Amino acid sequence: MRAYYSYFKSELMVGLQYRTAALAGLSTQFFWGIILSFIYTAFYSHASLANFSINQLMCYVWLNQAFFSLVYPSLNDGQIMSQIKNGGVAYELCRPYDLYWWWYLKMLSKRYASCMLRCLPVLIFAVLLPVGYKLVAPVSIISLLLFIISLFLGTLVITGINMIIQSISFFTNEDKGIGSIFYTFMALLSGIAIPLPLLPDILNTINYLLPFRLISDLAYQTYSGSMVLSNVLISIFMQIIWIFILILIGKLIMKKVLTKASIQGG
Amino acid sequence: MSFITVRNLSKTFKVVKRDSGLKNAFKSLIKRKTTEIKAVNDISFDINEGEIVAYIGPNGAGKSTTIKMLTGILRPDSGEIIVDGFNPFNNRIKYVKNIGVVFGQKSQLWWDIPVEESFLLLKDIYKVSDEDYELRKEELVKLLNLKDILKTPVRQLSLGQRMRAEIAASLIHDPKILFLDEPTIGLDAISKVEVRKFIKEINKRKKVTIILTSHDMTDIEALTDRIIVIGHGKKLYDGRLQDIKKKFNKNKKVEILFKKISNIPDIKYTKIIEKKKNKILLDVNMEKNTISKVIRE
Amino acid sequence: MKLIKNYLSMHLKVSLEYKSSFILSCISQAIYMLVELFTIYALFLKFKLLNTFDINEMLLGFSTIWLGYSLAELFARGFDHFDKLIVRGDFDLLLIRPRSIFIQIFGSDICYEKFGRTLCALLIYIYSASKVITNLTLLKISLLITMVIGCFILIISLFIIGASFCFVTVQGIEAINIITNGTKQVAEYPLSIYKKPVRMFFTFVIPIVLINYYPISYLTDKTGNILYVFMPLVTIISFIISEYIFHIGMKKYCSTGS
Numbered sequence: 001m002r003a004y005y006s007y008f009k010s011e012l013m014v015g016l017q018y019r020t021a022a023l024a025g026l027s028t029q030f031f032w033g034i035i036l037s038f039i040y041t042a043f044y045s046h047a048s049l050a051n052f053s054i055n056q057l058m059c060y061v062w063l064n065q066a067f068f069s070l071v072y073p074s075l076n077d078g079q080i081m082s083q084i085k086n087g088g089v090a091y092e093l094c095r096p097y098d099l100y101w102w103w104y105l106k107m108l109s110k111r112y113a114s115c116m117l118r119c120l121p122v123l124i125f126a127v128l129l130p131v132g133y134k135l136v137a138p139v140s141i142i143s144l145l146l147f148i149i150s151l152f153l154g155t156l157v158i159t160g161i162n163m164i165i166q167s168i169s170f171f172t173n174e175d176k177g178i179g180s181i182f183y184t185f186m187a188l189l190s191g192i193a194i195p196l197p198l199l200p201d202i203l204n205t206i207n208y209l210l211p212f213r214l215i216s217d218l219a220y221q222t223y224s225g226s227m228v229l230s231n232v233l234i235s236i237f238m239q240i241i242w243i244f245i246l247i248l249i250g251k252l253i254m255k256k257v258l259t260k261a262s263i264q265g266g
Numbered sequence: 267m268s269f270i271t272v273r274n275l276s277k278t279f280k281v282v283k284r285d286s287g288l289k290n291a292f293k294s295l296i297k298r299k300t301t302e303i304k305a306v307n308d309i310s311f312d313i314n315e316g317e318i319v320a321y322i323g324p325n326g327a328g329k330s331t332t333i334k335m336l337t338g339i340l341r342p343d344s345g346e347i348i349v350d351g352f353n354p355f356n357n358r359i360k361y362v363k364n365i366g367v368v369f370g371q372k373s374q375l376w377w378d379i380p381v382e383e384s385f386l387l388l389k390d391i392y393k394v395s396d397e398d399y400e401l402r403k404e405e406l407v408k409l410l411n412l413k414d415i416l417k418t419p420v421r422q423l424s425l426g427q428r429m430r431a432e433i434a435a436s437l438i439h440d441p442k443i444l445f446l447d448e449p450t451i452g453l454d455a456i457s458k459v460e461v462r463k464f465i466k467e468i469n470k471r472k473k474v475t476i477i478l479t480s481h482d483m484t485d486i487e488a489l490t491d492r493i494i495v496i497g498h499g500k501k502l503y504d505g506r507l508q509d510i511k512k513k514f515n516k517n518k519k520v521e522i523l524f525k526k527i528s529n530i531p532d533i534k535y536t537k538i539i540e541k542k543k544n545k546i547l548l549d550v551n552m553e554k555n556t557i558s559k560v561i562r563e
Numbered sequence: 564m565k566l567i568k569n570y571l572s573m574h575l576k577v578s579l580e581y582k583s584s585f586i587l588s589c590i591s592q593a594i595y596m597l598v599e600l601f602t603i604y605a606l607f608l609k610f611k612l613l614n615t616f617d618i619n620e621m622l623l624g625f626s627t628i629w630l631g632y633s634l635a636e637l638f639a640r641g642f643d644h645f646d647k648l649i650v651r652g653d654f655d656l657l658l659i660r661p662r663s664i665f666i667q668i669f670g671s672d673i674c675y676e677k678f679g680r681t682l683c684a685l686l687i688y689i690y691s692a693s694k695v696i697t698n699l700t701l702l703k704i705s706l707l708i709t710m711v712i713g714c715f716i717l718i719i720s721l722f723i724i725g726a727s728f729c730f731v732t733v734q735g736i737e738a739i740n741i742i743t744n745g746t747k748q749v750a751e752y753p754l755s756i757y758k759k760p761v762r763m764f765f766t767f768v769i770p771i772v773l774i775n776y777y778p779i780s781y782l783t784d785k786t787g788n789i790l791y792v793f794m795p796l797v798t799i800i801s802f803i804i805s806e807y808i809f810h811i812g813m814k815k816y817c818s819t820g821s
Contacts, residue, residue, distance in 0.1 A: 024737040035745045042756040047610045177587020184595050194602040198609050339658045341817045355817070363661040374656055378577045387573055390566045391660050391667075419580075 008109035033065040052197040056224035060195045062126035062135040063220045069114035071216035073183040108159045139225035151219035153239040158215045160246030167253040191217035211242040268312040275345035277306040305331040307499035318476045320486040323496040329479045366436030370448035375420045381431045382416045392439035406434040426457025446478035462488045570670030578675040589679030622691035628750040631714025633681040639719045641671040645726030646733045706792045713774040713795025720805035730812035
């Protein structure tokens with residue numbers, strides 16, 4: 001466990017080193033949030049939605065900006081792929097831990113390290129905005145608590161998916177095409193491209209059983225109360241199941257990848 | 267007037283100074299401390315047409331800054347550069363038609379496509395006519411032994427082959443001056459020898475003036491007589507390589523082992539540094555004496 | 564001219580070296596755009612605004628900006644990713660060539676992977692234009708062409724301004740990228756949905772209305788003012804400004820180095 005912790009720490013240190021980069025990333029989040037809120041308020045000025053108020057929408061937009069690096073589809077840097085390709089995996093195989101978990105936690109800690117650097121400024125910024133644009137308080141303490149839990153579980157879901165995609169892209173031997181097509185659809189279905197309550201109802205019905213909405217949409221809707229409590233609890237239960245399924249699939253594929261890699265002499 | 271004239275050339279850079287620590291990091295966000303570094307400080311020299319001159323000095327001495335000013339990339343703060351009647355920075359586009367540059371650590375060739383394609387692009391960039399291009403290509407292929415690699419993508423070339431192609435690429439437009447910035451960096455011993463041979467050949471056949479920088483003393487020894495040494499932005503030496511060798515290698519330490527120490531004669535131009543039971547250490551002035559002479563005595 | 568042709572063919576050869584990867588990225592780029600289009604459609608559906616806004620007009624606005632943007636990404640990637648040119652020091656190599664710096668930067672990178680997206684946008688553009696325009700005149704055809712060119716020039720100007728910032732700090736490009744992408748994002752929607760301050764910004768600061776909003780109202784015969792036909796050409800001013808800024812940056816670069 002200590003190894004993972006020190007990896008997390010070094011990621012954080014690297015992030016702190018590049019201050020201008022962090023600042024640039026932060027301003028991206030600010031401006032993007034502003035642009036999105038302009039676009040959405042334009043729609044709300046023409047009509048309003050029954051089950052998704054403008055305040056709830058703004059919560060969605062700003063939480064998404066603040067926790068962007070936790071839930072963004074393809075934050076991984078392809079490090080695993082390149083390691084397998086260039087033979088660096090030999091080093092990793094010599095280390096005294098399970099390779100799947102090592103990479104899994106590496107990706108996870110990269111997300112958290114990156115998030116720690118930018119989430120607070122964005123949240124403060126969002127709270128200080130004028131009414132109608134600002135991030136309002138969660139509906140209740142319970143929903144805040146459930147928000148934190150489901151967001152954490154959401155990062156486990158996305159990392160599980162990342163592991164699978166990375167392993168598959170090893171077989172297809174390219175890391176730009178298929179992966180990015182998948183991630184584009186994932187952005188749509190996970191609420192990164194557009195808040196899920198704004199998608200057509202048919203699509204949301206199908207999406208309900210898929211893991212993508214569990215990454216971040218569930219957490220944001222829990223926070224703003226646009227999802228009823230009973231549904232939230234069921235969804236958290238689904239998160240746990242999906243986490244197990246994804247890890248299982250990921251481990252199976254990883255096993256195949258490593259056998260193939262060692263046959264290649266990588 | 268000589269071919270290349272450099273007079274009182276100076277260039278100063280501002281460098282941001284950062285102190286460590288979080289507090290200082292925030293401070294530097296607001297107010298930045300800058301220090302001025304004189305990269306090139308009052309340098310003058312002349313180079314004649316057809317010369318090979320090596321420009322040497324430790325890292326950060328101001329070598330590449332000077333090269334960048336000579337090639338028209340950087341504007342000098344003060345001083346004057348006249349190359350073949352041009353001011354490199356002010357008449358950049360006209361001037362660079364006459365020069366070829368090879369940066370050992372950068373590539374002007376296209377990584378993924380055959381070498382010849384890069385040549386063709388350069389032909390268009392420099393507006394070389396078809397006949398001239400064919401003529402020169404043939405000449406360079408023969409000279410630099412490129413026949414087998416012309417159709418190969420650059421990524422499949424060895425470093426030595428690539429450097430030969432780079433040199434050829436910078437000669438497509440028949441420049442009068444060739445700048446070589448560390449042309450042998452990273453090459454193995456055999457490739458180094460080859461590249462040196464080609465550089466000499468080019469200089470001899472095409473009468474190209476060559477200015478090169480290198481850290482490799484054997485490079486310089488093999489290629490040129492004249493060196494310009496620069497350190498901390500200042501010119502330290504300008505002259506023949508042999509002379510500087512003599513200057514610094516004037517005295518050699520000689521250790522002589524004896525079976526039995528007899529009387530040590532007093533030899534001219536030689537000092538005894540240390541005397542032990544069966545060993546003496548001598549300091550011999552090589553200009554006036556030779557080692558064999560000392561031993562004989 | 565021959566040089567430009569040569570640059571184009573060189574980059575095509577590079578792209579074709581990695582054929583399967585090239586085709587896949589082409590497709591994925593196009594899919595990205597289509598997903599974006601789908602989200603816009605979804606929004607109009609959700610807010611039941613499809614009666615107030617003509618869907619073909621919307622498509623025309625969307626494809627104008629995407630066509631211009633994709634073309635800019637395709638041909639002006641050297642400016643879009645100018646930070647790489649500076650970081651790798653390859654900019655110095657351009658300075659030692661006896662050709663215009665601008666042409667060389669354009670030639671330094673041409674991203675054929677954006678072709679899939681460009682083609683896709685072009686098809687939507689032609690389709691929606693044919694639906695929107697009832698009586699096709701010569702002026703309208705020329706307007707359709709200048710709209711795309713104007714948008715292309717406007718986006719390129721933004722790229723160039725971003726690139727100019729690289730002479731000061733390499734990270735500066737990201738700040739400008741937000742503005743470029745933000746402009747694209749805002750202009751994907753019909754500009755009439757926005758409130759006045761937002762519209763003002765995109766009239767006077769980044770004049771996206773000139774290539775999108777006003778010309779479309781001419782195409783749909785909402786106005787007969789012939790001046791609207793020449794509006795997209797006003798973007799040339801933004802190009803001149805950006806070129807000026809770039810030269811200031813370059814001067815600074817040449818006197819301070821990297």
